[in-house]
Amino acid sequence: MSKAAIPSQLDTTILAETFRLLGDPTRLRILFFCLDEPRSVGDIAASLDLSQSLVSHHLRLLRGARLVRGNRQAKQIFYELADKHVSDMLVDMAHHVCEEQADD
Amino acid sequence: MSKAAIPSQLDTTILAETFRLLGDPTRLRILFFCLDEPRSVGDIAASLDLSQSLVSHHLRLLRGARLVRGNRQAKQIFYELADKHVSDMLVDMAHHVCEEQADD
DNA sequence: CAAACACATCAGTACGTGTTCATATGTATG
DNA sequence: CATACATATGAACACGTACTGATGTGTTTG
Numbered sequence: 001m002s003k004a005a006i007p008s009q010l011d012t013t014i015l016a017e018t019f020r021l022l023g024d025p026t027r028l029r030i031l032f033f034c035l036d037e038p039r040s041v042g043d044i045a046a047s048l049d050l051s052q053s054l055v056s057h058h059l060r061l062l063r064g065a066r067l068v069r070g071n072r073q074a075k076q077i078f079y080e081l082a083d084k085h086v087s088d089m090l091v092d093m094a095h096h097v098c099e100e101q102a103d104d
Numbered sequence: 105m106s107k108a109a110i111p112s113q114l115d116t117t118i119l120a121e122t123f124r125l126l127g128d129p130t131r132l133r134i135l136f137f138c139l140d141e142p143r144s145v146g147d148i149a150a151s152l153d154l155s156q157s158l159v160s161h162h163l164r165l166l167r168g169a170r171l172v173r174g175n176r177q178a179k180q181i182f183y184e185l186a187d188k189h190v191s192d193m194l195v196d197m198a199h200h201v202c203e204e205q206a207d208d
Numbered sequence: 209c210a211a212a213c214a215c216a217t218c219a220g221t222a223c224g225t226g227t228t229c230a231t232a233t234g235t236a237t238g
Numbered sequence: 239c240a241t242a243c244a245t246a247t248g249a250a251c252a253c254g255t256a257c258t259g260a261t262g263t264g265t266t267t268g
């Protein structure tokens with residue numbers, strides 16, 4: 001019990017599913033872009049130089065995994081990270097990758 | 105500076121590469137299995153019911169990303185997580201996924 | 209040195225997935 | 239109601255990749 005508990009195979013699958021979604025550069029860029037404040041789909045597409053369709057497709061996947069949530073505001077829909085959980089995770093990871101680089 | 109720094113596109117790609125590797129159930133199971141103590145390839149294959157070839161393939165990828173490191177001990181090679189960084193990350197994520205489930 | 213064991217590597221295949229283009233849905237405005 | 243705008247969805251394609259089976263490399267032991 002001193003050591004970390006090894007997740008069940010089911011938990012591992014769920015965890016892997018989340019990692020898999022984070023494992024795409026385009027999706028990660030979208031997530032980081034929505035980290036500080038909610039962003040409209042058009043804003044995401046324009047700022048990240050992506051097609052509107054592509055952004056929508058990725059947001060669909062991220063929504064399905066409860067990683068982001070969107071609020072309609074008139075014609076636009078503003079997406080933000082689903083909860084502090086997700087954003088903390090991203091921020092931590094961003095820090096880790098910086099240390100990794102300094103380490104190598 | 106109060107907000108989290110958004111990683112550069114290069115950093116994002118590197119980070120995504122790591123997430124992508126973690127985004128496979130088989131690889132995650134291997135990592136968690138090697139979390140507490142170094143494990144030989146044969147042990148991993150037998151305990152996780154995977155072919156030796158498959159385990160070796162995944163270990164190759166994990167090695168390439170500096171997520172694990174292997175030490176030869178006579179005929180066997182024992183793999184363990186590369187550093188505390190990686191293991192902390194896995195443990196944190198495992199906790200998160202548990203909370204997520206409780207949340208939903 | 210030869211045989212046996214542990215692990216790595218090499219093709220090959222089946223499948224998933226990121227992207228694009230075209231089209232549909234929903235929403236405000238005249 | 240028709241038009242324009244913002245987003246979502248569907249089909250199709252190109253590519254990557256997880257897995258298998260056979261073979262190669264390295265290490266001990268007789």
